[in-house]
Amino acid sequence: MTTMRKINLLPLVALILTIMVFALCFINELSWAALEQSEARKTVREVIGLPSIALGTNYGATRNPLLEVYSTALYDVPGGYCYIYTTSFIGWPMSDPNFFEKVPGFNFTAMKG
Amino acid sequence: MLKRHRNFFHYALDCLKKYKTRTFVVLIAFTIAISMLSSILFLKDGLEREAELSVSLAPDITVSYLQGGRVLLLPSSYIDKASEIKGVVRALPRIWGYDGKGLNTYTVRGLDLSGVEVDYGFSNLVKKGRFLVPEDAGTGSIVIGELLAGVLKVDVGDTMILLSESIEANRFTVVGIFSSETTIYTADLIVMPIDDARKFFKIPEGYVTDMIIYTDPEVPVDNVAAELSTMPNARVLTKDILLRGYKAAYGGRGGFLVTFWVILLSAVALVCFSQATIVGRESMFEVGLLKTFGFTTLDIIEIRLIESLILGVFSASLGMVIGIVYDIWFKAGIFAQSLLGWAFLPAEFHMPVYVSFPSVFSLYAVTVLPLLFATTVPAWLNAITDPELAMRRAAA
Amino acid sequence: MIETMNLTKIYNPGTPREVVAARDVNIRIDDGTITILRGPSGSGKTTVLSMIGLILTPSSGRILIDGENVTRYSDYWKALYRRMNVGFIFQHINLLPGYTAMENVLIPLLCLDEDVLNYKNKALELFKRLKITERVGNLVQQLSGGEQQRVALVRALVRDPKIILADEPTVFVDEETARIVFEMFGELRDQGKTVVVSTHDPRLIKIADRVYTMEKGTVVREQEA
Ligand SMILES: Nc1ncnc2c1ncn2[C@@H]1O[C@H](COP(=O)(O)OP(=O)(O)OP(=O)(O)O)[C@@H](O)[C@H]1O
């Protein structure tokens, strides 16, 4: 049976891809382990004491919308403070068309020194 | 015994080749679904793990001031009172807040430099320039996040003017840029001496935003927290409480994933349905014929299992590789945006990606199991009817 | 020896479309003989042949193989029995489309715990005998009806089964090939195989050991050579 004898590409590639997935999984796990041991991050804790992830937002209320939209739950730690909707902010600001306009802006300039 | 299984393996491969259209459709559908799902899942896992890590890095206790249930400035006297409590190693005042321009928001953090030991290992904190020293007080020196420096195109030694809430121009000089390793926390950060931050935010003397407390590991944190709670108007937040908050936030976001799972499952149902109709009659005939030759029901199921296993593993693995590559090298583009809703993600920002074994296994499970089901159940149903009837029915 | 006792098959029982395809069929097939089933179209030849081959479950009655009642044996047992003993040649040929002639011959062998390629030479021999050697690499749907029927013959014979069940095996082939086929059946009988054929061909009936004539699902005549 001619075709039944040929080395088939599909399972071979499937095998290679599966090995790749697990290799990536393993490498990723290692890099996380390294991050957990990171001295620089420990220093951030000691010196700056910031608990939240720095995802910039496109509105002026929070540092990390994902975590901080639930500002009640997250309390007022840096990044968790919502000074527009102080408490019990539930729902997407996206649904409020005027939301962005209501955000008080800051003027911010930089120049070469 | 082994030769039979090898024969079945080859036959299963031939079937995949024979029903090319079905193979192709299933492969494409599952690969797309899995690459989307894995991309999102790995991002979610990454954020979750990063959040846990960040909480583990957070100060042991944060104390803020409540009045009428709302957060106000904390009187500085609280810091001295807190320092006297047993188990408190250090109580540091904090002044921090937000500042921004246009669509971007930045975090300004005032640091009490007298409170930190200067000979700490600050060299790993900055990748360029230096960290703040007590002598920087009043000079307008700042250390900024790598991302911010990139966006604003400023470097060590450059001057920047920040217009504050009270519409007052403040001149600052960048003395250092945070290291890449800490970007996840410091990307949008501007750190300055505490009195400069006080001036910037116009916070009156004798008040701070809040305070952070590092406790003696020997003393239970809850004891310290209980002690702190006796101070009037104090809100005491331990790491545990913060973590619970984070978890709640992530739980809420699970809704996103539920949507994607539903989409995936309906795609799977569709694929299974179409494949059943495409190859149903043909495979009914095939199964009947194989049975007359002496294939047992178990043999037939084994062939179909091999078929769908190869198909499932192939598309799941390919999908996951695509998902990982997309997350890591293409910074997750669209998915990160939709996953984070209205978050502003600068191009320079690397999302945390966590490819965890449980997620990988669950992704294999959602691909392979429905496929196994969709292929083996009809095969089994055909295999338990009389071969003669099965063939006749297929031919009619 | 295969015997049937009051073998009955009713299709769609209890519905308006009920068909009694076989009723109280009693036939006896001795080892090493050629047995013929004949009769008009729709008389139940294929039905009886299928039941003898254990690929159709009778509604009632018994099938005895070497005196053992196998009618209610498990599906698994029947599959193994077919695998080890029976070669089928179907009226509708029933080749698997999408595979070459050679592949079609080898596919039934996959369930054996053997390397199917061991059978390739045997298959080529049979192909040669039936004069379609040059077509073995073609996809079966590209073959003519007669060619397909010959492929089906090779498929049934390649693993040397003890029992050959052939349902009108020569309707599509030419005179010359039909002659070769009958010759082969004769040889098989000489080798001690059991051959059961449903046919109208007088040439085969001439060399048969026993002929059953069916009509409307019942055996109306039994002739012995
Ligand atoms: N699956 C079925 N469902 C209902 N009726 C059936 C089924 N299979 C066969 N029949 C009927 O049973 C009767 C006997 O069919 P069978 O195929 O055994 O006839 P046959 O003698 O082989 O005829 P032919 O010479 O045309 O091949 C026919 O009337 C046929 O219509």
Ligand SMILES: [Mg+2]
């Ligand atoms: Mg018939």
